[in-house]
Each structure stands twice: as structure tokens, then as C-alpha cells.
């Protein structure tokens with residue numbers, strides 16, 4: 598596993614597994630399979646309703662807690678009571694600390710919630726802070742109002758939409774992209790682009806592995822989701838080859854500005870209104 602150093606001096610693995618849309622049973626199994634196959638980064642969220650299962654998968658793996666980089670996200674419905682929500686998140690994950698805590702969406706009292714996350718850092722409950730789906734203007738607003746700079750921004754990032762502008766801004770504050778939908782949510786059009794097939798043949802890797810290696814070489818941390826143990830193994834087996842500058846330039850040409858998700862004010866208000874009881878999960 599390769600690691601990157603964050604703007605607060607801590608280190609994070611370059612590749613991990615995401616658990617979006619996984620039932621508790623699937624998430625526990627995927628986390629267990631990932632950790633026992635060498636992964637050390639796990640990404641979940643309050644809203645995935647599988648944090649208890651992620652905690653079980655971590656325990657079952659037998660891997661020491663301090664070897665695991667655990668990332669989760671507060672949902673907007675808990676921003677107003679974020680101190681309590683952080684304690685409840687820790688309890689669901691069955692852990693004393695979270696390595697990386699995100700605000701999941703830029704809506705509601707995100708400044709108040711970020712300040713609660715800063716208190717959690719000072720109390721030793723959280724190591725690093727991050728923002729998910731925040732546009733540059735709102736990242737700047739948080740930075741201006743708060744003390745601890747975000748270490749990561751989670752954003753939809755893949756070869757069709759490499760987040761060129763966001764990355765230029767993040768470079769200026771020393772923050773990194775954690776790419777969500779790194780494989781375009783499995784979109785066959787993206788995965789089967791001829792450039793990936795060609796490079797896959799050259800390096801003896803799958804198209805997905807070529808895409809994931811591209812991400813890590815351009816500085817993105819990846820958290821591909823998978824329930825398939827062969828894919829889970831493949832998705833971390835990407836550090837034994839290096840794409841050349843010409844190959845990275847050839848991949849850059851598939852950028853067509855296509856994103857699979859587009860934020861809207863209506864969607865954000867819907868997120869704010871979505872307030873399940875996160876403690877009601879298996």
C-alpha cells in the first residue's frame with residue numbers, strides 16, 4: 598500500500614473500499630474481505646446505514662484498529678446536534694476514534710457542524726476533517742470560519758470528469774481529492790474505453806485496475822465499492838506498475854465533462870429533510 602501525507606502531517610492510504618449502497622450484511626463482508634486482503638482504508642457514512650456492520654467487519658478481520666484508516670460522514674440532519682451525533686457515530690462504529698470525518702453535504706448548519714468536528718479533534722475523537730460535495734465557494738467559507746483546514750474533499754472524480762478546477766484549488770490549500778465513483782459507478786462505457794483496454798493488455802491488468810492506477814498517479818485517493826471478492830483483490834493490486842507520462846496524457850483525453858450526479862438546490866433541501874434514525878440499523 599502507498600500512503601500520502603496530509604496537510605496536518607498524518608498519513609492516509611491511497612486506496613481503500615467504499616460501502617455506499619451496501620446492506621449491513623454486504624458491508625460487513627466487503628470490509629472483512631478488504632481488510633484481510635491488505636486494505637487499510639474503509640469509507641462509510643451515517644446515511645449508508647451500515648456503520649455498525651462496518652465496525653463488525655473491522656473487528657472480525659483481526660486487524661489492529663490503529664492500522665485501519667476509518668472514514669465516515671455526518672449527514673445534514675444531524676448537523677444541528679453534531680457533538681451528540683459524533684458520539685453516536687463512534688458508538689455505532691464501535692471505536693474510540695475516527696481517522697477522517699466528513700460533512701456529507703453542503704446544506705444546513707455546516708459551519709456549526711464543522712466547529713463541532715473541530716471540538717472532536719481536540720477531544721481526540723477524530724484525527725482529520727473533510728468535506729464531501731462542497732463546491733469551492735463553500736470550502737472557502739468553511740476555511741474562513743474555522744481553524745482546522747479540511748484534509749480531503751470527496752467529489753465525483755473519474756477519467757470522464759477529472760475535477761481539474763477543484764484540484765487546482767485544493768493544491769493551493771494542501772488538500773486532496775478522495776474520488777467517489779472512481780469507476781464511474783461501474784459504467785461500462787467508461788470502464789471499456791479503448792485506452793484502458795490497450796493499457797490493460799500492456800501491463801497485464803484489468804481496465805478497472807488501469808483507471809484506479811491513473812487516479813493514484815494523479816494524486817487522488819480511491820475508494821471503489823465492490824461486493825465481489827475478486828474485484829476487491831484486484832482493486833488494491835495496482836501498485837506494481839507505473840503509467841508513463843504519455844499514457845497519463847492519453848487517459849486525459851477521455852475527459853468529456855460527463856458527471857453522473859449533478860447537485861441541485863432541490864436535492865440539497867431533500868437531503869436536509871431526510872432524517873432517519875441512524876441508530877436503527879442492524
Ligand SMILES: NC(=O)c1ccc[n+]([C@@H]2O[C@H](COP(=O)([O-])OP(=O)(O)OC[C@H]3O[C@@H](n4cnc5c(N)ncnc54)[C@H](OP(=O)(O)O)[C@@H]3O)[C@@H](O)[C@H]2O)c1
Nearest residue numbers: 615616617777778779780781782783805821822823824828
Ligand atoms: N460522498 C458522496 O456523496 C459519495 C457518493 C457516492 C459514493 N461515495 C463513496 O465512493 C465509493 C465508490 O463509489 P461507488 O461504489 O458508488 O462507485 P464505483 O466505485 O465507481 O463503482 C462501483 C461499481 O463498480 C464495480 N466494480 C468495482 N470493482 C470493479 C472491478 N475491479 N472490475 C469491474 N467492476 C468493478 C462494482 O461492482 P461489483 O460489486 O460487482 O464489483 C460496482 O458496481 C462509495 O462506496 C462511497 O464510499 C461517496
